[in-house]
Amino acid sequence: MQVIRRKVDTGNKESAECESEEPKENISRATKVPKKGIRWTILLPFIFFGAIAGFFLPLEPSGPNHLAVRPFKADLLCRLSQFQGEHAGRMLWGTYRPGLYLGMQTRHPRPLVSGLMWFDPDRPQPLDNIRHLAQERDGLQKYGWEAHDGESFGRQELYDGNIHITTSFAKRFCRGCTGGDWALRVNSEVNNASMSQAPQRISVIFYIADSQAGKSVVDILPQGASTGAGVQLAAGVSELLGGWAVHMHDLSGQGRSAPKLRYLGVQRAHFHNLTDTLADEMAEPVDLDAPAKRRGGGGGRRERHQLSNSMEDAPNLALFQLTAELPLSVDFVFTGSLPKGQGAFEGVAKAVSDMWRSIGALRRTISYCVPQLPLSKPTEALPQRVAALSGSALTQLLKEREADFDAHFTKTFGAFAPGSPKGTEVVAKAALSNTLGGIGYFFGASEVRLADQGDRIVRSWRAALFTAVPSRSFFPRGFIWDEGFHQLLIRRWNERLSRDILAHWLDLLSEEGWIAREQILGEEARARVPAEFIVQSPQVANPPTLFLALADMAQRVAAAGAEEGRDPGVQEDLDFLTAAYPRIEAWFGWFQRTQAGQLPGTFRWRGRGTAPEWDTELNRKTFASGLDDYPRASHPSSAERHVDLYCWMSLASRALASIGSSIRVAPEKVAPVQELHAQLSNAAFLDQMHLDRAAQQYRDWGNHTEAVDMQWVESRTPEGYVVGRSYVRVVGQPPPRPQLVPHFGYVGLFPLLLRMLPADSPQLSAMLAQLRDPDHLWTDAGLRSLSRASSLYNKYNTQHDAPYWRAPIWMNVNYLALAALKHYSQVPGASQELAGRIHDELRRNILRNVVQQYHTTGYLWENYRDESGRGQGSHPFTGWTALVVPIAGETYFEI
Numbered sequence: 014m015q016v017i018r019r020k021v022d023t024g025n026k027e028s029a030e031c032e033s034e035e036p037k038e039n040i041s042r043a044t045k046v047p048k049k050g051i052r053w054t055i056l057l058p059f060i061f062f063g064a065i066a067g068f069f070l071p072l073e074p075s076g077p078n079h080l081a082v083r084p085f086k087a088d089l090l091c092r093l094s095q096f097q098g099e100h101a102g103r104m105l106w107g108t109y110r111p112g113l114y115l116g117m118q119t120r121h122p123r124p125l126v127s128g129l130m131w132f133d134p135d136r137p138q139p140l141d142n143i144r145h146l147a148q149e150r151d152g153l154q155k156y157g158w159e160a161h162d163g164e165s166f167g168r169q170e171l172y173d174g175n176i177h178i179t180t181s182f183a184k185r186f187c188r189g190c191t192g193g194d195w196a197l198r199v200n201s202e203v204n205n206a207s208m209s210q211a212p213q214r215i216s217v218i219f220y221i222a223d224s225q226a227g228k229s230v231v232d233i234l235p236q237g238a239s240t241g242a243g244v245q246l247a248a249g250v251s252e253l254l255g256g257w258a259v260h261m262h263d264l265s266g267q268g269r270s271a272p273k274l275r276y277l278g279v280q281r282a283h284f285h286n287l288t289d290t291l292a293d294e295m296a297e298p299v300d301l302d303a304p305a306k307r308r309g310g311g312g313g314r315r316e317r318h319q320l321s322n323s324m325e326d327a328p329n330l331a332l333f334q335l336t337a338e339l340p341l342s343v344d345f346v347f348t349g350s351l352p353k354g355q356g357a358f359e360g361v362a363k364a365v366s367d368m369w370r371s372i373g374a375l376r377r378t379i380s381y382c383v384p385q386l387p388l389s390k391p392t393e394a395l396p397q398r399v400a401a402l403s404g405s406a407l408t409q410l411l412k413e414r415e416a417d418f419d420a421h422f423t424k425t426f427g428a429f430a431p432g433s434p435k436g437t438e439v440v441a442k443a444a445l446s447n448t449l450g451g452i453g454y455f456f457g458a459s460e461v462r463l464a465d466q467g468d469r470i471v472r473s474w475r476a477a478l479f480t481a482v483p484s485r486s487f488f489p490r491g492f493i494w495d496e497g498f499h500q501l502l503i504r505r506w507n508e509r510l511s512r513d514i515l516a517h518w519l520d521l522l523s524e525e526g527w528i529a530r531e532q533i534l535g536e537e538a539r540a541r542v543p544a545e546f547i548v549q550s551p552q553v554a555n556p557p558t559l560f561l562a563l564a565d566m567a568q569r570v571a572a573a574g575a576e577e578g579r580d581p582g583v584q585e586d587l588d589f590l591t592a593a594y595p596r597i598e599a600w601f602g603w604f605q606r607t608q609a610g611q612l613p614g615t616f617r618w619r620g621r622g623t624a625p626e627w628d629t630e631l632n633r634k635t636f637a638s639g640l641d642d643y644p645r646a647s648h649p650s651s652a653e654r655h656v657d658l659y660c661w662m663s664l665a666s667r668a669l670a671s672i673g674s675s676i677r678v679a680p681e682k683v684a685p686v687q688e689l690h691a692q693l694s695n696a697a698f699l700d701q702m703h704l705d706r707a708a709q710q711y712r713d714w715g716n717h718t719e720a721v722d723m724q725w726v727e728s729r730t731p732e733g734y735v736v737g738r739s740y741v742r743v744v745g746q747p748p749p750r751p752q753l754v755p756h757f758g759y760v761g762l763f764p765l766l767l768r769m770l771p772a773d774s775p776q777l778s779a780m781l782a783q784l785r786d787p788d789h790l791w792t793d794a795g796l797r798s799l800s801r802a803s804s805l806y807n808k809y810n811t812q813h814d815a816p817y818w819r820a821p822i823w824m825n826v827n828y829l830a831l832a833a834l835k836h837y838s839q840v841p842g843a844s845q846e847l848a849g850r851i852h853d854e855l856r857r858n859i860l861r862n863v864v865q866q867y868h869t870t871g872y873l874w875e876n877y878r879d880e881s882g883r884g885q886g887s888h889p890f891t892g893w894t895a896l897v898v899p900i901a902g903e904t905y906f907e908i
């Protein structure tokens with residue numbers, strides 16, 4: 014057995030660490046590996062004084078003095094007891110790096126991370142084609158989780174040219190195995206046997222790292238002793254899990270030459286550019302026969318694109334490379350809570366960690382949660398734990414977990430209602446699974462532009478976000494507009510998981526009551542965002558879709574009433590809403606204050622600007638609304654009022670009032686909220702502000718003219734020489750004047766979508782007729798975003814800015830429409846029967862198209878073309894497009 018030792022830290026490091034900026038509320042169980050021969054007791058005084066110093070030193074750099082970038086003053090929801098203990102342990106590890114094809118990490122601000130890369134060593138320039146980040150330019154024919162329970166199991170299929178890879182993972186908990194053990198099975202085979210003549214090779218790289226570079230070390234044991242079930246690859250000691258180890262178990266079978274295993278240990282503080290790190294490391298040919306010591310060396314066979322079998326001092330990142338002919342099948346098994354064979358170590362680690370915990374309880378200045386998990390001695394021996402998660406035992410476990418997944422799926426979404434096309438179930442399972450497999454954990458600070466401080470850009474407080482993402486390849490981060498829709502699906506599947514996500518979002522509330530619409534937390538998230546979209550503005554809102562999930566929760570609590578022995582889930586909803594109420598109220602208050610229109614009771618999205626330099630856009634975008642280029646008044650002004658925001662506010666006020674009464678806050682506190690809701694849901698007032706009676710359409714109000722066009726305009730010198738050409742907006746006659754803005758599409762549907770119209774309203778039947786009209790919104794694949802009759806239908810906004818919400822079919826709004834149609838089909842009224850008919854027809858159209866597109870293209874898409882139903886935009890986009898699952902199951906939400 015060859016063991017390569019990292020540099021050994023001394024105890025001095027401990028006290029030095031405490032002066033760093035890094036908060037240390039849980040610097041636990043000795044991040045140090047004791048050097049042989051040094052007794053632990055020598056370190057104790059250092060650890061003790063370090064701890065004391067850490068307690069008195071400031072924890073977080075004090076943030077800028079602005080309400081928008083300071084956390085809201087209330088207990089953090091992530092600290093609710095339902096998210097502690099067993100739940101925290103169960104959810105510690107997961108596929109929480111959704112921006113990668115396969116990435117695992119702990120839900121911790123200073124996580125352990127792991128990931129997978131692969132490349133074809135025989136193609137030209139293999140290092141330019143390392144697969145790691147999920148990205149569209151890799152051109153995979155298809156990939157995504159086809160089964161994933163959001164917790165302890167998943168199976169993903171990836172089709173990359175001639176290579177078909179299956180990645181499966183499973184977690185397993187033995188008693189005392191803090192955070193659980195997990196296994197990742199990587200199975201690769203030839204995708205299309207008839208195509209490849211020569212044997213197809215693959216290079217697979219598995220890595221594991223402790224993100225605390227310089228503070229943690231990883232041992233690498235490439236030719237380690239067999240433990241019976243596999244080879245130990247690496248071991249380390251982490252802040253949270255104590256000793257840990259990773260084992261490998263090659264399944265490739267007899268008669269084949271074993272895959273070549275190579276390794277590299279390096280110290281890295283950055284994890285957003287690991288692909289580059291690997292490419293750099295593999296650029297030089299290495300000597301395959303050199304003893305495993307240091308790079309280069311002379312003599313033997315040299316080959317490129319191989320890890321060098323070497324180690325830097327104190328590495329925190331270990332990479333392992335397997336190169337072989339297909340098929341290649343291998344299990345990687347992670348085990349934590351290991352004593353490292355040193356009893357004293359375990360005892361000291363526990364004492365230190367307990368001390369930190371009791372100090373941690375006193376420290377309230379940190380505005381994020383760190384899992385608090387007890388360390389105890391596992392009941393199973395290590396070889397047993399590894400064996401249970403590899404080879405045939407793992408095969409069996411994966412089979413069982415997939416059967417459980419299927420059973421829970423059928424139980425939750427039912428046998429799909431009539432009118433679901435063939436192949437729906439496969440698509441629905443993939444949609445759900447990739448949503449759950451797209452849940453990520455992010456940690457960091459937002460960048461915020463303070464308009465009232467001369468546009469100074471500052472960093473917000475550091476926070477953690479646990480969230481689903483719209484698209485693993487294109488939008489691997491949190492978006493609040495999408496998240497409410499994601500929860501309509503996730504809540505059906507696993508209520509506590511959904512509450513956990515909602516808790517993280519509501520914990521991002523600023524003291525002012527604002528939540529940034531896009532959350533770009535941490536280096537990995539930032540690396541995927543173009544610079545111009547990073548900075549967030551505390552004047553700008555986004556649809557408060559979380560109220561959809563909160564309203565659903567409140568409904569359920571109200572329905573359960575005060576009955577004894579109610580469902581524990583209802584109790585957790587109730588506890589959650591009770592703790593969340595001050596935050597929800599403050600968030601709602603922020604909308605009311607900052608997004609008010611000029612007339613009382615009306616609302617306006619901020620962020621369109623009012624300066625006259627919009628002549629580069631046909632219609633100034635309204636990013637805040639989430640419907641970016643959906644046309645609004647041609648000339649932005651403070652007199653505008655937006656009908657979609659009005660409806661969101663009505664929905665939010667209803668949810669707030671219903672939460673208020675279901676958690677039984679004092680009646681005098683709920684009364685004003687109820688009054689407000691009564692005012693906002695007053696259909697007569699809505700009509701007065703937004704209804705065009707002649708057209709029978711709900712519209713925005715603003716300074717508007719239809720006479721706008723984009724033209725090439727030449728700019729000339731005073732002498733008349735042409736010096737440039739630009740594509741600008743030209744305004745003709747008549748000039749803009751205040752009026753109801755004559756566009757019809759998703760925005761005008763909001764009174765229907767959010768069920769604000771009384772069932773006997775004449776507007777309801779008029780709207781249903783226009784929605785069903787192919788000259789307006791109806792297509793064979795769903796409702797298009799803008800009426801064909803609109804002057805900006807399918808128009809580019811600039812030379813290069815293609816129509817986005819000006820024709821394409823989007824699943825979130827179609828889902829709202831279906832839920833509303835179902836609702837109106839169930840309440841007596843003149844439109845009852847029509848609503849039911851349109852619901853069934855629309856549902857059939859949407860399912861037929863999305864299912865067919867998935868089967869032909871391999872993906873769910875960001876949106877669908879209105880003319881052909883073809884998927885377009887980013888992919889896979891399993892965010893709100895995954896609402897096909899509740900659409901197929903007709904499991905709509907209550908508001």
Ligand SMILES: *[C@@H]1O[C@H](CO)[C@@H](O)[C@H](O)[C@H]1NC(C)=O
Pocket residue numbers: 205207208
């Ligand atoms: C496999 O290769 C054959 C021959 O090139 C081709 O016709 C077929 O479409 C391929 N199948 C897949 C699934 O790629």
Ligand SMILES: *[C@@H]1O[C@H](CO)[C@@H](O)[C@H](O)[C@H]1NC(C)=O
Pocket residue numbers: 283286289290293
């Ligand atoms: C990764 O990013 C860090 C920080 O931006 C940088 O210092 C480092 O050189 C980068 N590494 C590679 C290999 O690009």
Ligand SMILES: *[C@@H]1O[C@H](CO)[C@@H](O)[C@H](O)[C@H]1NC(C)=O
Pocket residue numbers: 648650652716717749750751
């Ligand atoms: C409408 O916009 C035009 C052009 O910017 C401006 O001259 C006019 O004053 C605006 N009208 C109102 C009522 O704001």
